[in-house]
Amino acid sequence: MEQAQTQKKRIFSGIQPTGNLTLGNYIGALRNFKLLEDEYDCLYSIVDLHAITVRQNPAELRKACLRTMSIFLASGLDPVKNIIYFQSQVHDHAELAWILDCYTYMGELSRMTQFKDKSQKHADNINCGLFAYPVLMAADILLYQSDLVPIGVDQKQHLELCRDVGQRFNALYGDTFVIPEGYIPKVGAKIMSLQEPEKKMSKSDPEETYVAILDKPDVIRKKIRRAVTDCENRVLFDPENRPGVSNLMSILSALTGSSMDAIAAEYDGRGYGVFKDAVADAVIAVLEPIQNEYDRIIADKAFLQQVMESGAERASQIAHKTMLKVRKKVGLAAWKL
Ligand code: ATP
Numbered sequence: 001m002e003q004a005q006t007q008k009k010r011i012f013s014g015i016q017p018t019g020n021l022t023l024g025n026y027i028g029a030l031r032n033f034k035l036l037e038d039e040y041d042c043l044y045s046i047v048d049l050h051a052i053t054v055r056q057n058p059a060e061l062r063k064a065c066l067r068t069m070s071i072f073l074a075s076g077l078d079p080v081k082n083i084i085y086f087q088s089q090v091h092d093h094a095e096l097a098w099i100l101d102c103y104t105y106m107g108e109l110s111r112m113t114q115f116k117d118k119s120q121k122h123a124d125n126i127n128c129g130l131f132a133y134p135v136l137m138a139a140d141i142l143l144y145q146s147d148l149v150p151i152g153v154d155q156k157q158h159l160e161l162c163r164d165v166g167q168r169f170n171a172l173y174g175d176t177f178v179i180p181e182g183y184i185p186k187v188g189a190k191i192m193s194l195q196e197p198e199k200k201m202s203k204s205d206p207e208e209t210y211v212a213i214l215d216k217p218d219v220i221r222k223k224i225r226r227a228v229t230d231c232e233n234r235v236l237f238d239p240e241n242r243p244g245v246s247n248l249m250s251i252l253s254a255l256t257g258s259s260m261d262a263i264a265a266e267y268d269g270r271g272y273g274v275f276k277d278a279v280a281d282a283v284i285a286v287l288e289p290i291q292n293e294y295d296r297i298i299a300d301k302a303f304l305q306q307v308m309e310s311g312a313e314r315a316s317q318i319a320h321k322t323m324l325k326v327r328k329k330v331g332l333a334a335w336k337l
C-alpha cells in the first residue's frame with residue numbers, strides 16, 4: 001500500500017485593499033507569496049474588513065479590492081495552487097475574531113505600535129475596530145491552522161500577539177490552534193519612505209514617498225531620482241547614518257540578489273545619479289511585466305469573479321472545520337454548521 005501523502009504545511013497572509021500597493025508591499029510580502037506556492041498550501045486574502053478600520057469611500061474600496069486581487073494574480077500567483085479570496089466573504093473571520101476578543105486583554109492591545117501610530121493619524125476616528133485590529137488578524141491566521149505567515153517586519157508585533165492568544169486558548173481548552181511562525185525576508189523586510197527614510201514606506205502616505213507597483217516607468221524613475229539621500233555622495237550601507245542611500249541599496253539588493261558589498265563596490269564613487277538610475281532600472285525591470293499582466297487581468301471581470309467565488313468557497317471549507325472545533329470548546333451550539 002502506498003503511504004498517504006504527508007500534508008503540506010500551511011501559509012496564510014493578508015494585504016489590505018487600501019490605496020496603491022507599494023514596492024514595500026511587493027518586496028516585504030507579495031513576492032514571497034509566489035516563492036512559497038509550490039512548497040506550501042497557501043491562502044492569500046485581501047483583508048477588506050481590516051481596511052474599514054479607517055474611513056473608506058465605499059465605491060473606491062470595492063475597486064481597490066479588485067485592484068489588489070488583480071495585482072496578486074499579475075505578480076504570478078496561481079489561483080488554483082493558492083486560495084485567493086476576500087476576507088469579508090468568509091464569515092468565520094468575523095466570528096472567530098469576536099470569540100478571540102474575549103480572550104485578549106485591553107493592556108495587550110494598548111501596547112500595539114500600529115494602533116498608536118494609526119490613532120495619531122486618525123485622531124478623529126479612534127474606533128473599537130482599530131483597537132481590535134490585531135485580534136482580527138489573529139483570527140485570520142488561526143482560522144486556517146497556519147504554520148507560517150509571510151509578513152514585513154512591521155507586522156511582527158501583531159504576529160506575537162496572535163501566538164500569545166492562540167497559546168492562551170490552547171492552554172485553556174486543549175490543542176485547538178496551530179501556533180504560527182513568521183516568515184520575514186532577510187533583505188527588504190522594511191522598505192523605507194523615499195522622502196523620510198527613517199519611516200516605513202506606506203501606501204497611505206503621500207504619493208511621492210512611495211513607488212506604487214502600478215507606477216509607470218517614467219514615474220518610477222522620477223520618484224527614485226528625487227529620493228532623499230545625503231550630501232556625501234557615498235554608496236555605503238549604513239542605515240543609521242545614511243538611511244536614504246541604504247534604503248535604495250536594500251531595494252537594489254532585494255530585487256537583484258546582489259550583496260551590499262557588491263553594490264558598494266560597483267557604485268561607490270560614481271555619484272548618486274548613476275546609482276539611482278541603476279535602482280530605477282531594477283525596479284522597472286521587475287514591475288513592468290507585472291503591470292502588463294495587470295492590465296489584462298483587471299479587464300477580465302468574469303475571471304476575477306470566478307477566482308473570488310472559488311477562493312471564498314475553498315477557504316470556507318477549511319475555516320468551518322476550525323469553527324466547529326472552537327464552538328465546541330467554548331460551549332457554543334455546534335451542531336448546525
Ligand atoms: P497602510 O499604509 O495602509 O497601513 P501598508 O502599506 O503597511 O498599509 P499592509 O496592507 O498593511 O500595507 O501590508 C501588507 C504587507 O506588506 C504586510 O505583510 C506588511 O508587513 C508588508 N509591508 C508593508 N509595508 C512594507 C514595507 N515598507 N516594507 C516591507 N514590507 C512592507
Ligand code: LTN
Nearest residue numbers: 012013014015016047137140149
Ligand atoms: N495586518 C496586516 C494585514 C493582515 C495580515 C493578516 C497579514 C491582516 N491579516 C494575516 C498577515 C496575516 C497589515 O497591516 N499589514
